[in-house]
Amino acid sequence: NFTIHCKSKDDDVGSHVIPVGKSYDLSFRVNFTGTTLFFCSITSPEGSIDFDLYNAKRDMLRCPTQCNWTAAKAGLVADYEEKFVISPFKTHVNVLNRLNGDVIIHCKSKDDDVGSHLIHVGQSYDLNFRVNFIGTTLFFCSIISTEGSIDFDLYNAKRDMWRCPTQCDWIATKKG
Template sequence: MSFINGSSFLLGLVLSMGVLSEVPMVAMAANGSKFSFFPAVTVEIFNKLPLGATFTIHCKSKDDDLGTHEVGTGQSYSFHFKVNFWGTTLFFCRASHEGNNVDFEIYRASRDDTDRCPDYCMWVANGDGIMGYPESSSEKPDIVIPWKR
């Protein structure tokens, strides 16, 4: 008898966690505004390539294909999402320009959802490659990924 009750409890717990991982957790603040237990993250990549060059970027996650985007000189491309309940959110991209390309993880929850960039992740494409900056400093990149031919 206790096996059935234990199995039912475990099944209920697993189903509840599955539902919670798909539903945004929203609550009401004291002032009546909504806030989420899983706040939105913004990822943005700027084009700082020399001589007015453009670059192409194609980003995906396991579940979402964000498509291919051409980013002109002085422009940026950004997207928003919520980190999943399990903290395993991952977006990866391929960027290319003038015969050069690079594959990189533009957001990985295990790396970025701590002090690095929990709300806003800034990236820059320049002549040397793709540079990632921590949220606390836009002066020195902490991730540098050189272009490959």
């Protein structure tokens, strides 16, 4: 179960307990100026999150008559063509070195270069972050060893958001 409490500038629709597998519907009309905003707070045993349930500037074209959200342990997913996620949880990515020697890993995203790190044999490198609001987070890395190098997407939200929402594990081996 989780509890949702939604309101706008003018209306407080109250708190509602939503059992697992059930849904909550909220109906309203977008105001004439196109500035309608409903914001909500969800509380569950996993934590709490505040988010804009409906923002006319964002949603009028994406979901003109019906907007759907899906709640999962990974967070909230807007069910539109262009999906995006709101997650209160950090994603942890772990790379374990199972090669015959030390490796250097260098990872970055569009916004963050987390630098180069030495991973000794049998040791691991951890990266922790939150997936961005629109679900496009991408960290790409290079691993360099005495046996060669490889470039790969360490975390791609479109691929990994459901596969490993809060914990992704990689193992560096001779096979890749």
